[in-house]
Amino acid sequence: MSSPQVTQTLSRNHLRTAHRIVVKVGSSSLTAPDGRLDVAALRALVDVLAARRADGHQVVLVTSGAIAAALGPLGLSARPRDLATAQAAASVGQGLLVARYTEAFASHGLRVGQILLTAEDTVRRGHYRNAQRSLERLLDLGVVPVINENDAVATDEIRFGDNDRLAALVSHLVRADAMVLLTDVDGLHDGPPSRPGSRRIAQVNGPGDIEGIEVTGRGSAVGTGGMLTKLESVSIATASGVPVVLTKTSNVARALAGEDVGTWFVATGRRTTRHRLWLGYAAKVRGRLVLDDGAVRAVLGGTASLLPAGITGVEGDFESADPVELVDSRGRVVARGLTSYDASEIPGIMGQSTGALRDSHGAGYDRAVVHRDDLVLVRQHRKR
Structure with missing residues (x-):
């Protein structure tokens, strides 16, 4: 939360x-x-x-x-x-x-x-x-x-x-x-x-x-x-x-x-x-997205969406709109959110900027993977 x-x-x-x-x-x-x-x-x-x-x-x-x-x-x-x-x-x-x-x-x-x-x-x-x-x-x-x-x-x-x-x-x-x-x-x-x-x-x-x-x-x-x-x-x-x-x-x-x-x-x-x-307490997560340190800091700030550039890995078999966990490089859960991509799509876009994705994949692929309105922080990572 x-x-x-x-x-x-x-x-x-x-x-x-x-x-x-x-x-x-x-x-x-x-x-x-x-x-x-x-x-x-x-x-x-x-x-x-x-x-x-x-x-x-x-x-x-x-x-x-x-x-x-x-x-x-x-x-x-x-x-x-x-x-x-x-x-x-x-x-x-x-x-x-x-x-x-x-x-x-x-x-x-x-x-x-x-x-x-x-x-x-x-x-x-x-x-x-x-x-x-x-x-x-x-x-x-x-x-x-x-x-x-x-x-x-x-x-x-x-x-x-x-x-x-x-x-x-x-x-x-x-x-x-x-x-x-x-x-x-x-x-x-x-x-x-x-x-x-x-x-x-x-x-x-x-x-x-x-x-x-x-x-x-x-x-x-x-x-x-x-x-x-x-x-x-x-x-x-x-x-x-x-x-x-x-x-x-x-x-x-x-x-x-x-x-x-x-x-x-x-x-x-x-x-x-x-x-x-x-979303924070009732939804059953269907997979995980692994974030780099910059994406972790941005998510913990409470105002940023998760963009493809900050993702380094994907786990699980999920579809768009499914709940997923966002974890840091050590596997610690940072947040939960609703993904806007299927699991099969994320390996092809992770690590890339939204501008590059728009140029290479076309309009629509420059969207956030998890929008901040559909993202909640978990207790152990809330800012003090």
Whole structure:
């Protein structure tokens, strides 16, 4: 993403008045030890969110649990490892899950609207614009959107990987005032929560505050996420101007009241365009362009397009308008962008000036390979 500008620091009290929040709940918070859907836990969460709605605020719920909800009915002892069975379980479980949400919210006089997303819905402009319009209209109508990844049709190549990341992208899509990540531990700790002496970190003001913190990558047996995916989600949200609280599900009411539970992550950046956020975090890259030192400096400056003269190599099999990574001579990723050339065309033009290309190839070959409007810097190379 382009160089962030720090927003006004918001305290936990912001959650008390935040008009629009995105709440993400994981599988481990909604299922019993035997893998079946824990209806009592689901209803307890809905009771809190319904009370929030009754106070005049808007809630968008991103929920895991579809596959976990199908384990019992399908006689499965654990989350399926093969894609076909996982998709089948998601198809069965999603209906069970949304039926329970519909029933629970209806007891408070509220309607829900289900939206299932895949990564393709965030990469293609028409798709994510449609998703944004649908979400806005549901909220205007007083409906609680219930969002999940469309596991029944998603493949390994197009999956978000976890609903934590999806929640962060949705938070930006709907311009949420805050995001709440609910899990089975009360926030980020300075070591594994099970380790004696491990302490909760109450507030994180930026990435430097958690350097060296030991976290695990594995979530529960019924979910796909762990603390690593949650911190990635937090990074996406806070870098685009959305503060986050991470806490255990039983603390959701206290968290929304601004109490000192879980970990409060301060927003570190400003809101950016939806297109740039999707390109920076959701698009699956199809290849790489290797840049010389001059092109790296120009790209990091934030105002230059990538021209053919600055390219020294090309990797992958991609077509025009596909997302690609821009890397330096050591292979470090500098930026991501949408290429205006096919991979097969670039070897014949790289290293040449636009003037020379116009003279030798004709009009049209003097265009940028990646226009600055379709280019975002990655975090590790942002200028300080």
